[in-house]
Amino acid sequence: MRIVLDRAKCTGIGICESLAPDVFEVDDNGDLVVLHAEVPSSAEADVAAAVEGCPTQALQFEA
Incomplete structure (x- = not known):
């Protein structure tokens, strides 16, 4: 499973980082x-919560 980020939609709020800190990080900018990009099996549930919780729908899964 792979994560696809739509940078045009992302506002850098950081909800994904708070839900899956081993996979997402908001940098200083x-x-x-x-x-x-490839979701580790140990983080699948956290990443799924981050994808669902993204208020701008900037994150998606790709098989």
């Missing part, structure tokens, strides 16, 4: 950094 307020830009989201995806630390692992």
Whole structure:
């Protein structure tokens, strides 16, 4: 499973980082950094919550 980020939609709020800090990080410029494009199996539930919780729908899963 892979994470797809739509940078045009992302506002850098950081909800994803708070839900899955091992996969997402908001840098000093307020830009989201995806630390692992391929979702580690141990983080799947956290990443799913981050995708669902993104208020701008900037995150999606790709098989």
